[in-house]
Amino acid sequence: MGSKSTVKRADALRSIDAIVQAAAECLGRNPEASLSEIARVAGVGRVTLYAHFASRAEVVDAAMSRAIDQGNEALDAVDLSGDPLVALARYVEVSWHLVDQARALLVAAQRELPAGRIRELHSGPAARVETLVARGRAEGVVRTDLPIAWLVNVMHSVMHSAADEIRAGRLTSDHAAAHITATVLAAFTPPGKPVPEPGAGR
Numbered sequence: 001m002g003s004k005s006t007v008k009r010a011d012a013l014r015s016i017d018a019i020v021q022a023a024a025e026c027l028g029r030n031p032e033a034s035l036s037e038i039a040r041v042a043g044v045g046r047v048t049l050y051a052h053f054a055s056r057a058e059v060v061d062a063a064m065s066r067a068i069d070q071g072n073e074a075l076d077a078v079d080l081s082g083d084p085l086v087a088l089a090r091y092v093e094v095s096w097h098l099v100d101q102a103r104a105l106l107v108a109a110q111r112e113l114p115a116g117r118i119r120e121l122h123s124g125p126a127a128r129v130e131t132l133v134a135r136g137r138a139e140g141v142v143r144t145d146l147p148i149a150w151l152v153n154v155m156h157s158v159m160h161s162a163a164d165e166i167r168a169g170r171l172t173s174d175h176a177a178a179h180i181t182a183t184v185l186a187a188f189t190p191p192g193k194p195v196p197e198p199g200a201g202r
Contacts, residue, residue: 016052016062018042023063024105031108035059060105060112064121067105071098072124080128084136085188085196089181091132095125096159096177103163126152136188143190155184 022042026033035056039049053059078094080087099106109118119126129152136142142151158180165171171179189195 012052015042015044015048018044019049019052019059020062020066023059024066027060027063027105027108028102029104031104031111033108057112060108061117061121063105064102064109064113064118067098067102068121068124071095071102074098075125075128080132083141083196084132084139085141085185088129088132088136088188089185089196091129092155092159092181092184093177096162096180099159099163100166100173100176103166106160106163107167122156126156129155133188140190141193142188145191151188154187158183158187 019038019042023033023038026038026041035049036046038059039046042049049059053062074094075091075098078087078091080091109121130148133142133148133151137144137148162171162176162180166173166176186195
C-alpha cells in the first residue's frame with residue numbers, strides 16, 4: 001500500500017511541476033492565457049489541474065513564486081561588495097533583466113493577486129536592497145532623510161514603470177536598465193552630493 005501511495009504522490013508532484021512550468025511559459029507570453037491552454041501545455045486535463053489548484057489565482061501565484069525563486073538564485077550571485085551605489089547599479093541591472101523576462105507574468109500577477117501578496121513574494125529581493133541601502137547610509141553615500149522601505153519601494157516602482165513603458169512602446173528593453181539605474185542612483189544619492197555616473201567604477 002505504501003509504495004502505491006508513494007507512486008501516486010510522485011505522479012501528483014510531477015503534474016504540479018508540469019502545470020507550474022506551463023503556467024510560467026503561457027503567462028510569460030500572454031498574461032490572459034486560459035487555464036485550458038495551461039493544462040494543454042502541461043499535458044494534463046482540466047480536472048487534474050483543478051485537483052491541484054482551486055483557482056486561476058493559485059496557478060498564477062505558483063508560477064510567480066517559481067519565477068521569484070529562480071530570480072533569487074541569480075540575485076544571490078550578484079557581487080554586492082565595494083561602493084554601495086556601484087553595487088546597487090550591478091544589482092539593478094540583474095534585477096531588471098529578471099523583471100524584463102517576467103513582464104507578462106507580472107501583469108497576470110497584478111491582475112490576479114492582492115498587492116500584499118505581490119509584496120510578500122518580493123520580500124527576498126527587497127531584503128537584499130534594504131541591507132545594501134543601510135550600508136550605503138552608514139558610509140554616507142545614500143540619503144538618510146527618507147525611510148529605507150520608501151527607497152526600496154521607489155526602486156521597484158521604477159522597474160515596474162519601465163515594464164509599463166515598454167508595453168506602451170515608449171521605451172525599448174535594451175535602454176531600460178540604463179534609465180532605471182540613472183533614476184535610482186539620483187533618487188538614492190544624498191541631496192547636494194554629486195550623483196555617480198551609471199557604470200562608473202565597475
